[in-house]
Amino acid sequence: MSASLPFAALDQIAAGLDRTVDEWFARARATGRPEDRPACRRGCAFCCHQLVPLTTLEAQRIGAYLSTLPRHQRRQIGASLERHLDRFSQWVKDRPAGDVRDRAVNLDYLRQRIPCPFLGPESECRIYPVRPLLCRGHHALETSARCQTAETQIRTIPAVDAATTAAMRQAQVLVEQLHLPGGGGLISSFVPMFRVALGRDSTRAGAQRR
Numbered sequence: 638m639s640a641s642l643p644f645a646a647l648d649q650i651a652a653g654l655d656r657t658v659d660e661w662f663a664r665a666r667a668t669g670r671p672e673d674r675p676a677c678r679r680g681c682a683f684c685c686h687q688l689v690p691l692t693t694l695e696a697q698r699i700g701a702y703l704s705t706l707p708r709h710q711r712r713q714i715g716a717s718l719e720r721h722l723d724r725f726s727q728w729v730k731d732r733p734a735g736d737v738r739d740r741a742v743n744l745d746y747l748r749q750r751i752p753c754p755f756l757g758p759e760s761e762c763r764i765y766p767v768r769p770l771l772c773r774g775h776h777a778l779e780t781s782a783r784c785q786t787a788e789t790q791i792r793t794i795p796a797v798d799a800a801t802t803a804a805m806r807q808a809q810v811l812v813e814q815l816h817l818p819g820g821g822g823l824i825s826s827f828v829p830m831f832r833v834a835l836g837r838d839s840t841r842a843g844a845q846r847r
Contacts, residue, residue: 644694646811647695654774655773658797662776665794676776677776680761682756686749686750686753687747688746689824692805697830699767699827717755724751754824754831769824770805
């Protein structure tokens with residue numbers, strides 16, 4: 638199988654989720670009610686400080702994209718990646734007991750304010766075209782204030798949540814069909830892969846800034 642075919646299949650899953658999100662966001666805005674309006678916008682990065690699970694194929698897709706970026710961008714991301722890993726490693730030593738999917742563990746991580754390594758200086762996503770499926774479907778209605786701590790319930794659109802879950806399951810099935818090693822992990826799990834994609838100069842620059 639051509640290496641590009643799995644990515645094409647993943648891109649189709651992502652595009653389908655994007656269409657669903659856009660459709661339901663349009664419906665929500667059309668109500669005219671402030672409480673139904675999606676709060677998500679460029680520069681709002683509260684959700685970019687959460688634990689983000691993704692499949693191995695999604696990580697590979699991100700790696701392929703990183704390798705195409707200009708050198709100066711790869712160097713910047715390389716430095717961010719190393720800073721993220723340092724802080725994540727420290728959190729792992731002290732984190733609450735439990736699975737990373739547990740609410741208490743996620744809330745504790747969110748309180749650390751550890752930014753995603755792909756979050757740019759203007760709170761923009763530097764891998765937006767290939768961002769994880771979970772990121773594509775994550776959203777909040779009315780206000781993003783609750784996203785900062787997530788201690789109170791964030792209002793969402795159930796159909797978007799269901800579509801996101803379904804897309805992530807599709808991606809997992811694709812991974813199993815391709816017999817890829819490991820089912821997936823967190824962004825930090827794939828740091829070695831991202832380092833390779835960024836290139837030696839980028840990761841060396843990142844290590845020097847640690």
